[in-house]
Amino acid sequence: MIRSEILKEIAPILRDQLVVCNIGIPSQELHAIDDQPSNFYMLGTMGLASSIGLGLALAQPKPVVVIDGDGSILTNMGTLPTIANNVANNYILMIIDNGSYGSTGDQPTYTGKKTSLAKVAEACGCERVVECKDVDTGAVLQDALDSGEMTIMVVKCDSGNAKMPVITMDPVVIRDRFMKAVQA
Amino acid sequence: MSISSKIVDDVVAAGIAFVTTVPCKQLAGVIDEVEARPEIYHIPSNKEDEGMGLCAGAFMGGKKPMIIMQNTAIGVTINTLATLTQFYRMPLPMLISYRGELREPVACQVEMAVHTKALLNQLLIPTFHFHKEADAEELPEILSYTFMCNKPVAILTDASFWGGYGDQ
Ligand SMILES: Cc1ncc(C[n+]2csc(CCOP(=O)(O)OP(=O)(O)O)c2C)c(N)n1
Numbered sequence: 001m002i003r004s005e006i007l008k009e010i011a012p013i014l015r016d017q018l019v020v021c022n023i024g025i026p027s028q029e030l031h032a033i034d035d036q037p038s039n040f041y042m043l044g045t046m047g048l049a050s051s052i053g054l055g056l057a058l059a060q061p062k063p064v065v066v067i068d069g070d071g072s073i074l075t076n077m078g079t080l081p082t083i084a085n086n087v088a089n090n091y092i093l094m095i096i097d098n099g100s101y102g103s104t105g106d107q108p109t110y111t112g113k114k115t116s117l118a119k120v121a122e123a124c125g126c127e128r129v130v131e132c133k134d135v136d137t138g139a140v141l142q143d144a145l146d147s148g149e150m151t152i153m154v155v156k157c158d159s160g161n162a163k164m165p166v167i168t169m170d171p172v173v174i175r176d177r178f179m180k181a182v183q184a
Numbered sequence: 185m186s187i188s189s190k191i192v193d194d195v196v197a198a199g200i201a202f203v204t205t206v207p208c209k210q211l212a213g214v215i216d217e218v219e220a221r222p223e224i225y226h227i228p229s230n231k232e233d234e235g236m237g238l239c240a241g242a243f244m245g246g247k248k249p250m251i252i253m254q255n256t257a258i259g260v261t262i263n264t265l266a267t268l269t270q271f272y273r274m275p276l277p278m279l280i281s282y283r284g285e286l287r288e289p290v291a292c293q294v295e296m297a298v299h300t301k302a303l304l305n306q307l308l309i310p311t312f313h314f315h316k317e318a319d320a321e322e323l324p325e326i327l328s329y330t331f332m333c334n335k336p337v338a339i340l341t342d343a344s345f346w347g348g349y350g351d352q
């Protein structure tokens with residue numbers, strides 16, 4: 001499965017959660033599949049989805065699901081020790097590990113080679129780390145939500161992108177409606 | 185009362201409850217104070233752009249955030265300041281040690297000092313410079329200004345403000 005197929009499958013779970021979504025095509029896909037005020041789309045700033053989500057989870061009690069990418073985690077690898085040492089049990093970091101920089105044309109990342117993000121997360125001190133296959137994403141995500149424990153998911157899937165339109169919504173609108181959903 | 189505890193008193197009084205830090209020798213006292221206050225969730229970050237991401241999330245979660253960092257981090261945070269903090273219009277007070285000014289013992293620090301104000305200026309970031317201890321009297325106003333205008337705001341604190349570098 002490619003990322004967009006996974007997002008289609010888990011959309012019914014995501015629509016009831018606060019979601020922080022990775023820059024580029026991941027956000028475009030989520031936006032096209034099931035736009036919700038409770039989705040925070042990153043339009044730039046590669047690497048910071050996991051950090052934004054952690055700050056959000058620490059600041060308020062609702063569950064937060066971050067849809068991140070392997071390339072973005074690699075560029076902000078310092079995020080994993082911060083996550084491990086600031087436990088927020090309402091925080092789920094779902095890394096879509098397609099082994100590539102999808103948005104920029106599927107150039108390979110090191111996670112498709114020797115590097116295991118699940119092992120890195122464990123070594124950083126993250127306690128609930130689940131690596132799963134694309135087909136199991138929905139079940140593992142639901143299980144993570146039900147566990148009430150901070151969870152790092154590494155979803156191994158195929159590289160590839162669906163053709164979706166660019167998000168033209170104003171960033172302040174995205175942020176404003178998201179904050180209203182947080183407070184709702 | 186020490187200048188560090190005065191600063192953190194103002195931070196707490198401004199309602200700031202989420203502070204991320206990357207250390208500088210000059211900021212050690214402030215960071216100790218931040219860590220000691222029960223009103224503040226102190227979350228050390230590994231890189232300043234990561235810290236700004238944490239602050240963006242905390243802000244959207246309803247907490248007033250702040251970052252404490254060294255001016256050498258201006259370069260690595262430019263993209264984040266422009267495409268996250270400014271693009272989504274989020275407030276972020278940045279208490280910055282302004283290394284490389286008078287009394288600086290480390291020559292390398294001067295190399296970023298000469299770019300610091302130019303970069304902040306280029307980013308249209310409101311910038312305040314604390315040179316004498318009395319300058320910190322404006323801190324409460326600067327903090328309320330930051331959350332009034334929803335912008336990143338820089339507070340540069342130089343060596344003269346902190347009283348030099350101790351034994352160096
Ligand atoms: C600082 C910076 N460098 C490069 C880019 C270009 N860029 C945008 S998205 C992306 C790929 C992200 O890959 P990943 O996080 O794995 O997400 P995927 O699209 O594969 O799901 C890159 C390299 C950028 N936006 N910012």
Ligand SMILES: [Mg+2]
Pocket residue numbers: 069070071096097098099100101102
């Ligand atoms: Mg990827």
